[in-house]
Structure formats: C-alpha cells, structure tokens
Amino acid sequence: MSSGANSYPYDESLLQWIWQNLEFSTQNLRTQCGKSVTIIYQGKRNSGEGPDFSGASIVMDSLEYHGDVELHIRPGGWVEHKHENSVLYNRVVLHVVFEDKQEVRSGAVKRPDGTSPPLLVLKPYVQKTLQHLFEKSQVRGLPCSGHIQFINQSAFEKQVEKAHKSYFEYKIAELLKHYPAQLPIPDAWRYLFTAGLFETLGIPRNRKAMLHFHRELATNAGDITEQDSIQRFVEKAQYIAFSGGDEDLEKIGWESTGMRPASRPAKRAGQAAALFYTVNQLPFKQYLDPELSSWNKIMEMLPAEHKPGGQMEKILRQTIFLPAEYLLGDLLHSARIKSAAYSEWRSICGGVPPEVQKPFSSSGFEINQKTKKPGLAHQLKRYCRAGKCHQCEVFKKAICS
Incomplete structure (x- = not known):
C-alpha cells in the first residue's frame, strides 16, 4: 500500500x-x-x-x-x-x-x-475523457476544467450538496478528537466545544498554539466562579498564554508576522478566553434548547472588546457550534437537537471567500444560492485538490458523457 x-x-x-x-x-x-x-x-x-x-x-x-x-x-x-x-x-x-x-x-x-x-x-x-481528467489532476486547477462541455450545472450542485454534508460530518469527527471520555458528559462536551473554538480562532497559523493554550487554560485556570469577572479571567488567561513561562508554548510560538491586527495572537487569545469563560458560565441546560438559543446568549455575555468580528462569529457558529450541538444531541439521544443543528447547517448560504469561488467560476460553474455554502470550500480542499475525482458527481457525469 x-x-x-x-x-x-x-x-x-x-x-x-x-x-x-x-x-x-x-x-x-x-x-x-x-x-x-x-x-x-x-x-x-x-x-x-x-x-x-x-x-x-x-x-x-x-x-x-x-x-x-x-x-x-x-x-x-x-x-x-x-x-x-x-x-x-x-x-x-x-x-x-x-x-x-x-x-x-x-x-x-x-x-x-x-x-x-x-x-x-x-x-x-x-478512455480519452478519463485519461485527460487523470492527467489534469496532476496540475493546479480543477481536474475537470478542460471538459466543461461534458459537465452540467445540476451535477455540480448535487456534488456541492454532497460536500456540504461531508464537511459537517468532518467537523463532527474533528471535534470528537478533543472529547475527554473520562469526564462527565457536560464537562467533556464543554471541553470539546471550547477546543474547537480555540482552534478556529487560531486560523491561519496559530491553531497548534491555540490548542495548547486551551489545554493549559483548562488545567490551570481553576474553577470559574461568580466572583471571577470575565475581565479578570481574561487577564489570567493572557498571562498563561504570553507570560506564564510555559516552555512547550514557547517552543510552539505565536505567529503574528504579516497578520491583520484582528487576527493577531493577543487579540484572538483574549477572544478565546472570553468564550471559554462564557461557555462554562452558561448553565448546561441552556445548551439543550432545540431552538439553539445558547449561542446568542454566549454572544450577549461577551464584552465588546472580546467579541469576535462578524465574519469570524459566523464561522464559529456554523463550523463549531452547530456540529458541537449535533454531537450533544447524539450523546444525549436527542433527535430534536440533532435535527435543529443539521437543518440550520443545510440552510446556510453565503460567506464563501472569493478565492474559494474563483476556481469553480473560472471553470464555467455558476456560483449561486445552491453552491455558495461552506461545502464549496470542502469540495475544493478535500475533493478537487486532494485528487478525489472518483468520489465526485461532476467527475462521474464527465466520464459518462
């Protein structure tokens, strides 16, 4: 092999x-x-x-x-x-x-x-069509771009829907990697949820450092009490992140070169710590609401200076909160929570960066309400760029034409 x-x-x-x-x-x-x-x-x-x-x-x-x-x-x-x-x-x-x-x-x-x-x-x-697609997959661009005459829009839309579902399953699997099974379900779930938030806030170059920061914070911050204000907690957390003398974290290092101010470690670490505080302060029963109101309550608890920007907040809700809620529904055998989380995921439209859309639009595909969703990024990264053409509806349509 x-x-x-x-x-x-x-x-x-x-x-x-x-x-x-x-x-x-x-x-x-x-x-x-x-x-x-x-x-x-x-x-x-x-x-x-x-x-x-x-x-x-x-x-x-x-x-x-x-x-x-x-x-x-x-x-x-x-x-x-x-x-x-x-x-x-x-x-x-x-x-x-x-x-x-x-x-x-x-x-x-x-x-x-x-x-x-x-x-x-x-x-x-x-066959020549398949041979061309195979060879095109060895260069940059979409493998099927040279055979657009064989591909219809409906096959593309069907594949993006498939990739969108696959992306949700992928995010669930990624969150499960953080699940500490030795803890009670409420504590274990909060841990994986906050780990996912921290990792996403570490995009693009501080994911590893953020996950280590999360582990240290969960271990060393102590119990969060009503007497500990969110601002005081964030100060303690930032000390752990940048001044606590953690040798492992110093080895990993924080990357800030070339980053926009909103993405720099100090800003993101403060946001992560504030989220850690609010997620743990919110009563667990709030997460069991099938209306998924807990996310808005978390956002309302955050001070303005530690609240993620609009685009990042949307990413966190869609790619971490919804999969985490689905997982919670699975753990507690709640079909209503699972259904609510997945229904919202399926309805997502928009928020796809131009750099993700361009390879598809330049190959002749229409980016519309059915395809402008997070699954498009998953399609590009884990199907097209990964050479998984044979798992793609567009590819199958092309070789049958």
Whole structure:
C-alpha cells in the first residue's frame, strides 16, 4: 500500500478506483514485455498492509495466475516504497501503473524473492475523457476544467450538496478528537466545544498554539466562579498564554508576522478566553434548547472588546457550534437537537471567500444560492485538490458523457 510517487501530488485512490471498476478497455491488454492479459477478477480492495488488491485472477499468455495486484502512478513507486523488502509483496502477480516514463531501469522493480512482477501500463487503455481528467489532476486547477462541455450545472450542485454534508460530518469527527471520555458528559462536551473554538480562532497559523493554550487554560485556570469577572479571567488567561513561562508554548510560538491586527495572537487569545469563560458560565441546560438559543446568549455575555468580528462569529457558529450541538444531541439521544443543528447547517448560504469561488467560476460553474455554502470550500480542499475525482458527481457525469 502506498501513496504515490513524489512527483504526483495526490494519493493513488483515483487509480485504484479505475482498476477496481475496470474503467478502461479490458480488450487486448498487454504487459510491457508483450504478454497478453485477461482479467478474470481484479481482486478485492485491501485497506490494510500489503498490496492494493488481493485474491486477483489474471490470465497471461494462457496461464492463469492467482495472487495480488499492486498499483502505482509510475513504476518508481515500487522502489520508493521499498516493496522489495516486504514479504507481503511476494504474491504480487501484476504491477499496474498509469504511465511509464522509464524513470527506473528495466528490472529494478523486484519482489522480495528477487523476481520481477509483470508490468501493465493502463494509460493506453483508459478512455480519452478519463485519461485527460487523470492527467489534469496532476496540475493546479480543477481536474475537470478542460471538459466543461461534458459537465452540467445540476451535477455540480448535487456534488456541492454532497460536500456540504461531508464537511459537517468532518467537523463532527474533528471535534470528537478533543472529547475527554473520562469526564462527565457536560464537562467533556464543554471541553470539546471550547477546543474547537480555540482552534478556529487560531486560523491561519496559530491553531497548534491555540490548542495548547486551551489545554493549559483548562488545567490551570481553576474553577470559574461568580466572583471571577470575565475581565479578570481574561487577564489570567493572557498571562498563561504570553507570560506564564510555559516552555512547550514557547517552543510552539505565536505567529503574528504579516497578520491583520484582528487576527493577531493577543487579540484572538483574549477572544478565546472570553468564550471559554462564557461557555462554562452558561448553565448546561441552556445548551439543550432545540431552538439553539445558547449561542446568542454566549454572544450577549461577551464584552465588546472580546467579541469576535462578524465574519469570524459566523464561522464559529456554523463550523463549531452547530456540529458541537449535533454531537450533544447524539450523546444525549436527542433527535430534536440533532435535527435543529443539521437543518440550520443545510440552510446556510453565503460567506464563501472569493478565492474559494474563483476556481469553480473560472471553470464555467455558476456560483449561486445552491453552491455558495461552506461545502464549496470542502469540495475544493478535500475533493478537487486532494485528487478525489472518483468520489465526485461532476467527475462521474464527465466520464459518462
């Protein structure tokens, strides 16, 4: 199992999808050494250690072979990942690559037993539309931009809706990483909620420092009492952040160079500490309101000097508060809270930065009420830029056209 040659910026899941679904001409296949190839069974996708597909049945020159299939973008991937040193690769009966630029000498690819697996280059057998999309995914821009004539707006809108849902699930999974299961649910939930707020306030370059600050604050700030004013608490917190002599935090460092004043660490740390205070001061039962009124109450409790700006406040509500509330509903088996959080998420429109919209609009897609939502950023980062074309409705529409 490998992630592709260094010159290829994405993982090999697209190539694996092509092989698994036989999205190429299976007629007249030949290995690099001239053997005819007939695929009886392409094998079962392997998600663990070892070759990409196991239990394949491949006929080469009238002889049937049973074993594994390993895929790489180019033959050099085998050498780079040192498969010759793992006995798991002795059962490879066919080495499949997208293209061969002859970057490694003939015979350099060997199994641990010293023999070389037959090499099949798929590029000549892949349909032109799919081949173009595959190659475009190796350069900047949208992989499908050169094939806009095959793509309709409805496929794009359907994919953005899919990405929007996927983004919500992603944010829930990210919050769960902060969940301290040893604590009672109210305390554990508040911890993950505030950790998510801190991390987001650390965008773009202080996320790691903010998370460490959050851990230190949760550990050292002591119980928050009515006698501790929010301003006094923020002062204590900022001492921990910048003057407390925390060696780990000093090693991580705060980045402020080139940042707008509103994004600098001192400003964001104060906002984070104030949010920490208000989230913990608000009675837990307020978070159980299916009207999701607790967020507005938190904002009302914040002093003006520690309140996030309008755009940041919207980001925090949408990408942290709503997933956190959904999680709370899940923890407490409340379908009403879950439904309220996800319904609001689905209805979100707007707030998408121009730099996220541009790659799509310049490729011919219309950015409208159905696509101007946080899922568009998720689509760009975790589908298009990550080379996950085969999981995209636009891609599927293109190769079927």
